[in-house]
Amino acid sequence: MKLTKEQLLGFYKTMTTIRAFEMKAAELFAAGQLPGFVHLYAGEEAVATGVCANLEQKDFITSTHRGHGHLIAKGGKIDLMMAELFGRSTGYCKGKGGSMHIADVDLGILGANGIVGAGQPIATGAALACKYKKNGAVVVCFFGDGASNRGTFHESLNMASIWRLPVVYVAENNMWGISNNQKNHMNVADIADRAGAYGIPGVAVDGNDVIAVYEAAAEAIKRARSGDGPSLIECKTWRHRGHFEGDPAIYKDPKEQEAWLKKDPIPRLAAKIIELKYASRAELDKIEADAEAEIEAAVKFAQASPIPSPEDVFTDVYAE
Amino acid sequence: MKLTKEQLLGFYKTMTTIRAFEMKAAELFAAGQLPGFVHLYAGEEAVATGVCANLEQKDFITSTHRGHGHLIAKGGKIDLMMAELFGRSTGYCKGKGGSMHIADVDLGILGANGIVGAGQPIATGAALACKYKKNGAVVVCFFGDGASNRGTFHESLNMASIWRLPVVYVAENNMWGISNNQKNHMNVADIADRAGAYGIPGVAVDGNDVIAVYEAAAEAIKRARSGDGPSLIECKTWRHRGHFEGDPAIYKDPKEQEAWLKKDPIPRLAAKIIELKYASRAELDKIEADAEAEIEAAVKFAQASPIPSPEDVFTDVYAE
């Protein structure tokens, strides 16, 4: 599969935007400006980016507690996301959800989710709706290696398989569920191999190579869209930071951390782009700088936004 | 593996006892003598028999809603079982449990269970206890093809695998979860293949061949007992009757039913025994007649037993 200049530069823009968002969130959290739990996607940008580049607006995703990257890659609005992190009433959830619950149903983003694995059946149900409505839409379900051990994984993949639902399950294997390493939480090297239990295709790819992710996702999404049912894609990656901000991640081997930092997906893509002569280093720097500027603007927007008023507690419980 | 005469005749006795118990229960249910739900094991006797023949008293099993066969095979007392079906105070559960909750913890029988799949984590935990206590005991977990789709299956097998627990998961694939055929509830031919998702051995055997079951179980139980961790055994079988008594099973293809009735595990074993000249037809008939007599005696015991008194409702909620 030959990717165009526009595609690769688009990936670069998305990935640097996610990175800039996350590093800013880290900084703001450390400065005590963001309440609650904040789980960052830094290091894993290639996954959301490569997958979501295959999606249209009508398609759906379900995300996780580590959701900023998915949301940005699916087209989520940076300023509304940032305002939500700050708990402002201009935020995506009017300050009611916070980082773990950002959603944009109109963009097909069925929410970050604070419950590990909960997105799996939700994605399955959204795929049932797509199939039933015959609207050509597909669903992508993101989740972690840890979530691959939840019962929801099993029930969802089985259900999607027997009903041939248009859904792609994307296991983001960053090798950790908080402090628990994959080698202690499962006895198989590749989560992708679990696809065999459901009679669906499963493939493991280098999750730090956005092109590999894009290609695997393209195939799976095409399969889903053409009515040939679900797939499982495992993307091997690494989270650069602690589980949540504030976690010093003492359980990580510093050597392994260092080795993975060298596999950072962003410089890797930059090198590829430069090699292909799609852009110069300076042009890439400009993309990064623009991303940072967009994030700065979002922070300004958030900080200038009103905080909710106490009575807002009572609204939005029920639809009329 | 060469099985002795005693072994095969022992299997025959167990299987005919189970069958006699079940046919009597069917008769009693039809006559309105047994309250509640009654799920019969007729046709599947080779599974419990072949597996449990490898177990010692200290070993544990978890059973299902279709539990009579497992309980008998693990040494459960027929009269106490029958009295429980009648809801008498001499029953295993003093009439509080009924068919779906018979247990004998002293015999390692951790209960029939009305919740499909619930035995899977319970067995896993019992195996953790066995491993921790280093008492050489193992655990066998029985469950159906339908239960293989529950999240408990996934979480339990994964946990047992990473902790190398002494447990054998026995999937009794009778091809139906109530009215839902395996081809509609899973997209793989062999449940045994799901073992690969956990890095444990999985094998599918003819569940109507008690010797095949015995041998597969022997290997898996040996593995468990020697500290080499869990296995999954799938036994392909067929329930002769409806899901529960009273179910006319209209969803079954009569031809398929007929074909399976021909594969009845009891005549098959009889033929084998006769072929090996371990016993004559008349001797086998005697075993059967003895089994039937034992069941009759159990029915008499049950019918002569007192019904519980209303105040018994309040006891046994908490241990002191």
Add this chain to the structure above:
Amino acid sequence: MKQMTYAEAIRDGMRVEMKRDPNVLLYGEDVGIFGGCFGVTAGLFEEFGPERVIDTPISETAIAGSAVGAAAAGLRPIAEIMFIDFMGVCMDEILNQAAKMRYMFGGKAKLPMVVRTPCGAGMSAAAQHSQSLEAWFTHIPGLKVVMPSTPADGKGLMAAAIRDDNPVIFIEHKQLLAVPGEVPEGEYVVPLGKADVKREGSDVTIIAWSWMVQKALAAAEALAAEGISAEILDPRTLVPLDKEAILKSVGKTNKLVIVHEAVKTGGFGAEIAALVCEEGFDLLDAPIKRVTAPDTPIPFAPVLEGAYLPNEEKIIKAVHDLF
């Protein structure tokens, strides 16, 4: 009006709504040709076909969770959980997804979904197939909780539940399924949140729902013979709860007995008692009595289950205690 059983009426409610709105579909274990464990969905598979009446694997977590996803993506699913006892298997989906999604998203999602499930004892199905767990769902803001006691209410509340844009837990009582009654034909909607006086009275208010309405009505008959006039109030939906109707009735009778089949501690009867004690204290001239199951699991043997269940005599006794 047509004579129908409770089961037929609920089915009719589903059928009419499925005809009315192609986005309504029904799925669960054995809801297809088997017609559901208790026959409530019988015939719907034949009528609407396998795309709209779908048998699922034994995967309650995925059933409930997928209903959330399907509803968020534009359908109006009806998911059946075969026994309310199995709701424990999918409580996370109910508690943390269905009930909270709209709020967490700042009001930007609608979840028009119904979870149908049968409750109740009385058939010697023992501790894991006989429970009444409605109180749990009332303690989860974001859900509505419906418990019809008659065929007509079953049909009309089902229609309302399907049309509602929120997740509704619709609890059918196994002992009522075969009970007949007059039911309006065609489209028929009973609004959620409106209690129904099932019998007028002036001396004592008995609040009961689901199967217990029948027990309360029987008790009221017997009490009438002794000269005690009992008003039977059926809230029909526990959430939203018709507080006005409750306070109005207690204001009239000044005495309250609450009857439910669930175990006593933490049952929804406590909520009603607390409500009346908080907002209608001056209306009361006697303690509020609760007639409920005891705090034990549900036993198997008929004699034990009989002793366990609330019944006419226990209700009468509670009323007598107030006079």
Add this chain to the structure above:
Amino acid sequence: MKQMTYAEAIRDGMRVEMKRDPNVLLYGEDVGIFGGCFGVTAGLFEEFGPERVIDTPISETAIAGSAVGAAAAGLRPIAEIMFIDFMGVCMDEILNQAAKMRYMFGGKAKLPMVVRTPCGAGMSAAAQHSQSLEAWFTHIPGLKVVMPSTPADGKGLMAAAIRDDNPVIFIEHKQLLAVPGEVPEGEYVVPLGKADVKREGSDVTIIAWSWMVQKALAAAEALAAEGISAEILDPRTLVPLDKEAILKSVGKTNKLVIVHEAVKTGGFGAEIAALVCEEGFDLLDAPIKRVTAPDTPIPFAPVLEGAYLPNEEKIIKAVHDLF
């Protein structure tokens, strides 16, 4: 006596019991070298090793279900569920297995197991990480439900929970973890089922548990300044519930305010109100007030969460309403 935080005291309770009985072991997500999401188990892995302090996969169903099996097979497991909000994932194991096994088996099983789990809001953790779900567990006969409010109670009740032969749901409040207090050293057991008067008073009884005891004590201070003497009663265990202590205190003050952090409808406050209204009606000279969270999911933004939570002012206002 030693100065310890609530988290340290609970840990000490576990440590002492683990030393005392080799059959006690602890497992859950990240309870090992990570020390638990809130640090409560810190150091236990180092002290007792990987056979007794075990990190699990993210599999709450298997965690709770395996605790049932381990207990039935002779261990005394302590299973940690990282947030009470995740109990929905393993409710079947709690509801249908742990709570009922003994009864269903006719009294022939013992399940000495503790499920530890943190509850509560106050850290902007939003709707899925902040709940107070104790009422559910009180509605399941066969369970005991423990909610300590002080370090000493945390230690002593933990010991009692571990020694108890029944499944115990042990609920720790996140906002209390860092709160210090005097704690007896070595073996120390606070029996389950005994309420504690946290402050004596004569004008009004305030029943509160867990974090809300602190709020109630603060309110009592302020009320004392106005001349209202509030008695603060902490039930400490909701099941078994110390009814005598409750009726005794209400008998003294004739006024009752109940404070809990859970949402109002179906909260355990309703059970206490219903109990007093049923068994202590004549003791009351005013309505029973409940100070609780509103019937909404828990919002994220600090200002919203602040508005959501019960606090000193809301308690004081409720008390004022009674005078």
